[in-house]
Amino acid sequence: MNMLRLMLVxxxxxxxxxxxxxxxxxxxxxxxxxxxxxxxxxSADVAARLYSDDLAKVLKVPITAVNRAGGAGIQxxxxxxxxxxxxxxxxxxxxxxxxILPLISKEATYDPLKDLIPLGHFVSVPTVIAVRSDSPFxxxxxxxxxxxxxxxxxxxxxxxxxxxxxxxxxxxxxxNKIKITTIPFKSGGEALPAxxxxxxxxxxxxxxxxxxxxxxxxxxxxxxxxKKRDPDFPNLPTTAELGYxxxxxxxxxxxxxxxxxxxxxxxxxxxxxxxxFKDPDVVKRAEKAQFTVDYKGPDEFRKFIENExxxxxxxxxxxxxxxx
Amino acid sequence: METLxxxxxxxxxxxxPTNLLYCFFGVLLGTLVGVLPGLGAGAxxxxxxxxxxxxxxxxxxxxLAGICYGAMYGGSTTSILVNIPGEVASVVSTFDGYQMxxxxxxxxxxxxxxxxxxxxxxxxxxxxxxxxxxxANFALRFGPPEYFSLAVMSLTLVTYVSKGSIIRSLxxxxxxxxxxxxxxxxxxxxxxxxxxxxxxxDGFEIVYVAMGLFGLSEVLINLGQSLKKDxxxxxxxxxxxxxxxxxxxxxxxxxxxxxxxxxxxxPGFGTAITTFVSYAVEKRFSKHPEKFGxxxxxxxxxxxxxxxxxxxxxxxxxxxxxxxxxxxxxxxxGALMILGLQPGPLLxxxxxxxxxxxxxxxYIGNVMLVILNLPLIGVWVQVxxxxxxxxxxxxxxxxxxxxxxxxxxxxxxxxxxxxxLFGYLVKRYKFEGAPFILALVLGPMFENSLxxxxxxxxxxxxxxxxxxxxxxxxxxALFFLISPLFTRERIGKKAIEMQEE
Amino acid sequence: MRELKVGSVFLLFSLFIxxxxxxxxxxxxxKPGSGFLTFCAALLLSVFSIALISRGWRLRESxxxxxxxxxxxxxxxxxxxxxxxxxGFILSTFLMVGIFFRLAQKRPWWTVAGxxxxxxxxxxxxxxxxxxxxxxxxxxxM
Numbered sequence: 001m002n003m004l005r006l007m008l009v010x011x012x013x014x015x016x017x018x019x020x021x022x023x024x025x026x027x028x029x030x031x032x033x034x035x036x037x038x039x040x041x042x043s044a045d046v047a048a049r050l051y052s053d054d055l056a057k058v059l060k061v062p063i064t065a066v067n068r069a070g071g072a073g074i075q076x077x078x079x080x081x082x083x084x085x086x087x088x089x090x091x092x093x094x095x096x097x098x099x100i101l102p103l104i105s106k107e108a109t110y111d112p113l114k115d116l117i118p119l120g121h122f123v124s125v126p127t128v129i130a131v132r133s134d135s136p137f138x139x140x141x142x143x144x145x146x147x148x149x150x151x152x153x154x155x156x157x158x159x160x161x162x163x164x165x166x167x168x169x170x171x172x173x174x175x176n177k178i179k180i181t182t183i184p185f186k187s188g189g190e191a192l193p194a195x196x197x198x199x200x201x202x203x204x205x206x207x208x209x210x211x212x213x214x215x216x217x218x219x220x221x222x223x224x225x226x227k228k229r230d231p232d233f234p235n236l237p238t239t240a241e242l243g244y245x246x247x248x249x250x251x252x253x254x255x256x257x258x259x260x261x262x263x264x265x266x267x268x269x270x271x272x273x274x275x276x277f278k279d280p281d282v283v284k285r286a287e288k289a290q291f292t293v294d295y296k297g298p299d300e301f302r303k304f305i306e307n308e309x310x311x312x313x314x315x316x317x318x319x320x321x322x323x324x
Numbered sequence: 325m326e327t328l329x330x331x332x333x334x335x336x337x338x339x340x341p342t343n344l345l346y347c348f349f350g351v352l353l354g355t356l357v358g359v360l361p362g363l364g365a366g367a368x369x370x371x372x373x374x375x376x377x378x379x380x381x382x383x384x385x386x387x388l389a390g391i392c393y394g395a396m397y398g399g400s401t402t403s404i405l406v407n408i409p410g411e412v413a414s415v416v417s418t419f420d421g422y423q424m425x426x427x428x429x430x431x432x433x434x435x436x437x438x439x440x441x442x443x444x445x446x447x448x449x450x451x452x453x454x455x456x457x458x459x460a461n462f463a464l465r466f467g468p469p470e471y472f473s474l475a476v477m478s479l480t481l482v483t484y485v486s487k488g489s490i491i492r493s494l495x496x497x498x499x500x501x502x503x504x505x506x507x508x509x510x511x512x513x514x515x516x517x518x519x520x521x522x523x524x525x526d527g528f529e530i531v532y533v534a535m536g537l538f539g540l541s542e543v544l545i546n547l548g549q550s551l552k553k554d555x556x557x558x559x560x561x562x563x564x565x566x567x568x569x570x571x572x573x574x575x576x577x578x579x580x581x582x583x584x585x586x587x588x589x590x591p592g593f594g595t596a597i598t599t600f601v602s603y604a605v606e607k608r609f610s611k612h613p614e615k616f617g618x619x620x621x622x623x624x625x626x627x628x629x630x631x632x633x634x635x636x637x638x639x640x641x642x643x644x645x646x647x648x649x650x651x652x653x654x655x656x657x658g659a660l661m662i663l664g665l666q667p668g669p670l671l672x673x674x675x676x677x678x679x680x681x682x683x684x685x686x687y688i689g690n691v692m693l694v695i696l697n698l699p700l701i702g703v704w705v706q707v708x709x710x711x712x713x714x715x716x717x718x719x720x721x722x723x724x725x726x727x728x729x730x731x732x733x734x735x736x737x738x739x740x741x742x743x744x745l746f747g748y749l750v751k752r753y754k755f756e757g758a759p760f761i762l763a764l765v766l767g768p769m770f771e772n773s774l775x776x777x778x779x780x781x782x783x784x785x786x787x788x789x790x791x792x793x794x795x796x797x798x799x800x801a802l803f804f805l806i807s808p809l810f811t812r813e814r815i816g817k818k819a820i821e822m823q824e825e
Numbered sequence: 826m827r828e829l830k831v832g833s834v835f836l837l838f839s840l841f842i843x844x845x846x847x848x849x850x851x852x853x854x855x856k857p858g859s860g861f862l863t864f865c866a867a868l869l870l871s872v873f874s875i876a877l878i879s880r881g882w883r884l885r886e887s888x889x890x891x892x893x894x895x896x897x898x899x900x901x902x903x904x905x906x907x908x909x910x911x912x913g914f915i916l917s918t919f920l921m922v923g924i925f926f927r928l929a930q931k932r933p934w935w936t937v938a939g940x941x942x943x944x945x946x947x948x949x950x951x952x953x954x955x956x957x958x959x960x961x962x963x964x965x966x967m
Contacts, residue, residue, distance in 0.1 A: 713929040
């Protein structure tokens, strides 16, 4: 008798789960899977959690940030491009997986502009070229001069070949026709001890990673790739000032939907994202986490991506980075 | 004196009711997450990240930190009871811990694990408090050449973690090294050995490999042997460690604490390798090394202590320099950023309330954990009373769901099952999983630091010897290799004799 | 006989890896390539495999047959992982757990169904709801 009762309870429970039909009405009306391209704690993850709850409040549905970190972000993008085009699977895309990886990795079989719809650009993190504070190089020009006289002697640490911090340096090398040996690490955070411990001569890394070290005086920044000088580091010249306006790659994050999602969905998402990304609370949180908020709407975002793709392709070709 | 004053200041911050609650909640969740295989502290912390927006910064950090070291307590539970490592750092505890459980000594094993963790964790916090900046700067002196030498040293321990035939262990180690290369090569950012399968794009995640190799295979072995139900029911002895247990565990705990602490401060080294090193060290210095693997308490005491002191150690680079050492500390770094606490070298001086409050919370957190875990031993041991016909299925489910939760990927579940098959074959043909896992864990560090070091030196292998730290570790590795050529034969022969009995 | 079989398997494996590593490129000392480590490890492995085979040549042992239950269990598990996406977590777990309960001990089907429903529900509660793990939804949407 006891068993039977247990069975009935369980049957009821199952029935509750089974019997919840979904009405295909207004979008959104159920949980959205928000794919984040890094493992928990990575910068993409941090960025996403800055606003995912606020977005959920605006859209009035729960949003689950799901980490799909495979292949430096490739798996996350692929998952979204193959998902149902109903708007319930969205991607927070990082610049490196959208722009750089399709150039150098044969696993990245997606076309960033054809397979994805850019909905809103959130934040960017500029690249900083830096040396330790006890290094003999006081300006970028000095470093480049040394590199010209001693090809392949300088050692640079970076967070991976597929990152914008690396591409910034490579573009710099291409434009100056110098050779610097780059030692790649798995992430920006892993590349930092190499610089601090004196195992490499310089680093091309994000502002997020190098900023605190610069503030503490352990590291000297030589150039930053943002358009304007960073207010925290007024003495750090931009690459544009130093004569390299093209070296403007920043790591960025934005939200995408798979191509083929209907207009009824995007017309809801775009203004919601705009609202969230311009929300003063979200902006404040992002700035505290060392992200520069720079909202771009879908059209501006698309143009931005096209531009970056061209530049990146140029760098990849010059540095002989290919898909195979 | 100044330190004591600062500590008192820290306690004054910590002993407010809200912070106490945060700490308790953190360690509780950490224990739970540590017990559940698959999900790690990392996942739990990122789950709670949204809540820290609306919570006081110091309290939030206390809670998140509690999850980190709390997980190190819980991980050994399933390792000992059912041979499933709850965390990567608990893999080693399965070797002797599970054997102890099968002999009815699950209680003492869990007890020593808890106490060892407490002692090690507390000493680790003392170390953190006194030596944080010095140690952090010391840790910076480890670059690719030093990591390579450390990896070499750790790899030479392969022969120590194995019980039987040396050739088989070496073959397992080679296979582990090869399989560690599957996935994306961090240096060229290209994938290798994936054969187009997206499931393999990131290589094998140690967590589910260990679950399949040890946990699942054990169930399969038991399924395959049609034993009478009686023999499958494990005995349950007394719950607490005996006086002899304490005597035996004292030195291992001490050694494990020191070892774990110093290895834990090294970015990228990982608590898992630390436990392997501790196990090998214990075996090396034991008076009865051939008994390791059959259920000796030293094999549990040392590693469990080391993973807790390592956990305290991981906070040192995080708080002194803003450098994350592993996944959990990476997330903590992110949390610090979100909370506007500006991690970096200036953290301790600009935010003393955070640092000292955290230190104070870690002392009490460890106390809370040991108080929490000890009575739970009685509960956990009851799990063994569940008839194996039900328990085995639950174990299987645990493994399957745990494997999924690692990366939200069904592919991982499939891979884990395949490793379960592999583990079954390993056991069937009298190979061992331990050298394989060790090599799999060490492979990336071994290979990548070798390549990076050679890139640094423009191709010259002299770099490994010209740098003092690196040379030291290579010499130690040589010592490990050569010195027991006499004792190794002894261990090997005795073990084979015992197996043939 | 055992060691012969096992040794040969490893030997074949290591030869395959050697081939793949060479294809990936060993690189130079200045910039070691992707295949470097695996080449060395596979080379070592092939040497050990040959040693094992030669040892197995001398001793001949009898082999125990492969238990049917183990093959069945593995088959179910592999099917489970393959079908989880299609059937969804809840349904596939319910089925898998049910079959295993029955396999472990011959109980009436009703009991098995009840037990596995309960277990599935608990697993979903702890992992899916408490820990917010996102499980795949099958064609039934659950």
